[in-house]
Amino acid sequence: MYKSLKDRYKPERSWPANSADPFPFEGDIPVLQFINTYRNRGGIHRKDYLENYEDFLTWCNEFNIVDLEDYNTLNFEAYCNPHNANPVWQRTIRLRETIYEFINSTLRDKQIHEDAVTYFNEILSEANAHLRFELNGNSLQVMWFNTHEELAVPLWILVKQATVLLQSAKFRDIKKCHCGKFYLDTTKNKSRRWCNPLVCGNAVRSREYKERKMKLVVEIEGGC
Template identity: 30%
Template sequence: MDNTPFEFIGGSLCLDFANTVGGARNQANATDQLTSYTDLLHWSREAGLIGDTAFNHLQTKALNDVSRANDVLAEVKTLREAIYRIFSDIARGNTVDDTLLLDLNKAIGQSFHHARIVRTPDGYAWGWKQDMSLDTMEAPIVRSAADLLTAPSTLSRIRECASDHCTWLFLDETKNRSRRWCNMRTCGNASKVHRYRARHTGNAEV
């Protein structure tokens, strides 16, 4: 995307949030895209969780309470890693650690007081109290993770990028469940170039 490090290719809000670590976790190329509370606000606005008015209000509020803003940033990063580890385990066919579920359940308990049922053009849907608290973006992320985790038909479509240099998560929406890369323009093409060079080098040595 132009002028932003954020991409929304996960197919689910919580997966897109987990993907705010670029590159591969625990490798030299890992880059945290949320290095400040302002970064978190930018991501939240691009994800559609807040509008311009809320963005400006929360940015001002954060400047007036830097300590709380930093605490919220630390909290959501802890949530981000729990979400990543839960769905990475599922993508790999591993059993999810109970401590990760405890972390998610804790976040559910803290966040769901923001939940509301709201009217929509088609009837009713989940909504969120717009109380302009600094952690206002956390509740919909938690809700997304809970919904995804409790949808058996969707769990089988969770994938982690096949690149050795990327740990992004996504939902495989292809008919034959064959998607391997988070993004064909980046990781997919890089893999093709790597395989081509490996074959070319091998042929040159023969």
């Protein structure tokens, strides 16, 4: 079955996958960029960029979670086994919203749900079951094992990256832009205001400029 499918399978990959509406690149680090794949969460104009496993895999390749070789292997695997790929995609979305809950609740000083912690631990222990120490020369290195053709590999890589972020000092540098996207403020005096100064920064600056101008007009007219 695999052989005939392989003959018919032609991976088509362009970058970015959708040039008309590419994945948001704001976020500075992959874990935050992952969370930002859901735009306007809960709003009327919300948009989820990860609508299936293929979207997720494409995103993972564009944001260097998996290289092109792994992308092609997993893409073929998902093509052959959509009934396996779909549950992985569903777990991916749940993991994304779990990490979102950790960050958003912390920023808003809200209680994190116990269920979210349980779910995160579930995916984390799955990932840990595929990690072990290996000898590299005479030094020990943590390496992935038994991951070939495992559709959940990108999910495990992300949960490990999220674990590092949750425990690092960087976690306190996470900010939420007025547009809803998360970013990392690593400036010395914590003065960064926008996820993307060229988009959100310019929009706010031009609005503030218009407001100042209007105020001036009102003051001049009021003074006459």
